[in-house]
Structure formats: structure tokens, C-alpha cells
């Protein structure tokens with residue numbers, strides 16, 4: 001039986017990759033830089049998106065796609081309250097976003113007017129790692145209270161990253177978190193990974209991320 005299952009799974013990933021490629025082309029045509037933000041529930045994805053919007057909105061036009069497993073618009077409402085166009089995707093219980101969901105959401109954003117699209121994936125460290133969305137980069141928001149062993153327990157998501165954010169650094173004095181042990185785990189999986197320790201609560205560490213992202217957006221227009 002397993003011989004039948006494997007080709008079916010491969011077909012699902014092939015189909016996803018084709019649509020992801022189309023998403024990438026559509027965003028490139030519109031000169032849009034796109035970020036797929038992944039994390040566990042509560043790591044700080046929405047807080048990180050709101051910090052990024054706050055620091056970039058005077059220079060760049062930003063749209064947001066909010067993935068949720070249920071029809072709650074809590075995160076999309078927060079983004080809309082910050083004045084950004086936001087599209088809500090209800091995955092109907094699915095544990096991840098896939099490329100076709102993004103393909104359906106993109107026409108609902110004014111792509112030709114936007115510089116940056118930020119996608120908040122479903123809170124999960126396993127399923128989102130398997131589905132390319134066609135974004136420019138994949139970013140993980142890890143957080144201090146989740147523990148320093150997460151790269152060892154969830155290696156796949158770390159392997160596919162372009163950027164790692166370590167959030168809630170303000171909680172380091174209160175939580176056992178060995179930064180060296182965590183970093184060694186990350187380096188084994190993804191050597192040289194671009195990493196930003198931040199606190200979305202205090203704003204500490206956000207400035208280097210904003211500088212990096214600005215430079216990336218501008219460089220992508222030249223490329």
C-alpha cells in the first residue's frame with residue numbers, strides 16, 4: 001500500500017510547487033517582495049508584523065495575508081487597524097497555508113501598488129515547512145519561552161529558512177534559554193543563517209531587521 005501513497009504525496013508537492021512558481025512570477029511582475037512568516041502559535045508573528053509595518057509604512061506600501069485555521073479575523077483586524085490592506089485566509093482546519101490559497105488571495109490585494117506582502121502562516125512548526133508559497137523569503141519567528149531545543153526537535157522548518165527571528169528576548173531573565181545551545185542547533189541545520197534577536201514588546205533589535213529588509217527590497221528591484 002505504501003508504494004501507492006508515495007506518488008500521490010509527490011504529486012501534491014509537485015502541484016504546489018507549480019502554483020508557488022506562478023505566485024513568484026506574479027509578484028516579480030509587480031515588483032513585490034514577499035515574506036512567509038512561520039512560527040508556533042503565540043511566538044509573536046502578528047506582533048512582529050505590526051512592528052515591521054510600524055517602521056516601514058512611511059517608505060513602503062505593505063499588504064498582509066493572514067492565515068488562520070478558523071474563521072476568526074483577530075489578526076487580520078489588528079493589521080487592518082494599522083491601516084494596511086489585509087486578506088484573511090481560513091484554511092478550514094488545515095495546519096498550513098499552501099500555494100493555491102496564496103494564489104486565490106493575491107488578486108484581492110492591490111499588488112501593482114504594493115512593495116511588500118507579508119504572509120502570516122498558520123501557527124505550526126511542522127506542516128508549513130513542507131509547502132512553498134512562492135514568497136521571496138521564508139522567515140521563522142522563534143521565541144525564548146518556547147525553549148532552546150526547538151531546532152533539534154523541528155529540523156525541517158529550520159533547514160528551509162532564509163531568516164530567523166528570535167523573539168521575546170525581554171523574557172530571557174525569567175526563562176531557561178541557552179542561546180549557545182540554540183544557535184549551535186541552528187548552525188548545524190542552516191549554516192550562516194541570517195538571524196535577528198528581537199523583542200516585539202520593547203522594540204529592542206527591531207532596527208537591524210528593518211535596515212536589512214529595506215536593503216533587500218531595494219536590491220530585489222535591481223535584480
Ligand SMILES: Nc1nc2c(ncn2[C@@H]2O[C@H](COP(=O)(O)OP(=O)(O)O)[C@@H](O)[C@H]2O)c(=O)[nH]1
Nearest residue numbers: 041042043044045046047167168169199200201
Ligand atoms: N514579553 C513579550 N511578549 C510578546 C512579545 N511578542 C509578542 N508577545 C506576546 O505574545 C503573545 C502572542 O503574540 P502574537 O503576536 O499574537 O503571536 P502569534 O500567535 O505568533 O501571532 C501576545 O500576548 C503578545 O503580546 C515579546 O517580544 N515579548
Ligand SMILES: [Mg+2]
Nearest residue numbers: 045046075120
Ligand atoms: Mg497571529
